Amino acid sequence: MSPLLALAGAAGTLSSMSKRPTGWIVTCGVLAVAVVGLAVWAFSAQSDADDAQAALDASERAASAATPSPEPEPAATADAETQQQFDALAAELGAAGESLEDIEQELEQASAKVDEAEQARDDAGGAIDAARAEAEAFKARFELTQTCLRGTLDAVGQAFEGGGLEAAVQELEQLSGSCAE
Numbered sequence: 608m609s610p611l612l613a614l615a616g617a618a619g620t621l622s623s624m625s626k627r628p629t630g631w632i633v634t635c636g637v638l639a640v641a642v643v644g645l646a647v648w649a650f651s652a653q654s655d656a657d658d659a660q661a662a663l664d665a666s667e668r669a670a671s672a673a674t675p676s677p678e679p680e681p682a683a684t685a686d687a688e689t690q691q692q693f694d695a696l697a698a699e700l701g702a703a704g705e706s707l708e709d710i711e712q713e714l715e716q717a718s719a720k721v722d723e724a725e726q727a728r729d730d731a732g733g734a735i736d737a738a739r740a741e742a743e744a745f746k747a748r749f750e751l752t753q754t755c756l757r758g759t760l761d762a763v764g765q766a767f768e769g770g771g772l773e774a775a776v777q778e779l780e781q782l783s784g785s786c787a788e
Contacts, residue, residue, distance in 0.1 A: 693760070693763075693764070710754065710757060710758040710761065711781070713754045713757075714751065714754050714755065714758070717747065717750045717751035717754050718751055720747040720750065720751075721744065721747040721748050721751055723747070724740065724743040724744035724746070724747040724748075725744050725747075727740040727743060727744075728740035728741050728743070728744050758778070758779075759779065761778070762774075762775040762776075762778040762779050763775060
């Protein structure tokens with residue numbers, strides 16, 4: 608082989624070698640740029656996440672500071688004037704803290720009187736008898752209404768005295784059947 612051919616062959620090898628490292632260098636450069644870009648994106652995303660967490664923590668602190676802790680409701684108390692009116696009405700109706708059973712018994716008796724008086728009114732023959740029977744029926748209905756009001760006042764009074772609203776509602780529901788009229 609001639610030295611020329613050897614030199615030409617070496618030049619061809621050199622030219623093919625010089626092309627290969629350039630491709631690798633460009634590829635490594637692109638990868639380096641991509642890594643740097645991903646690192647910048649990751650740091651930016653972490654910074655955004657930290658800012659969002661700080662804003663969330665600040666809003667939670669503000670919300671907890673703005674929201675007062677729940678306090679128990681004070682017991683219902685009536686003002687002096689309302690209490691006097693309530694006591695006067697209870698005294699006028701004769702409510703003396705009777706038990707629910709006593710009131711129900713009185714309601715049954717008053718309801719029976721109303722039925723008897725209405726039957727007597729229907730059976731009355733003359734005008735005078737009819738007027739008396741009507742007066743008796745009115746009186747019996749009045750007693751029934753008065754007993755219902757006493758029961759209502761008793762239930763409300765117990766709610767004010769600490770029996771609780773639920774107990775008063777239950778008592779009123781029991782009385783409602785007889786007092787519906």
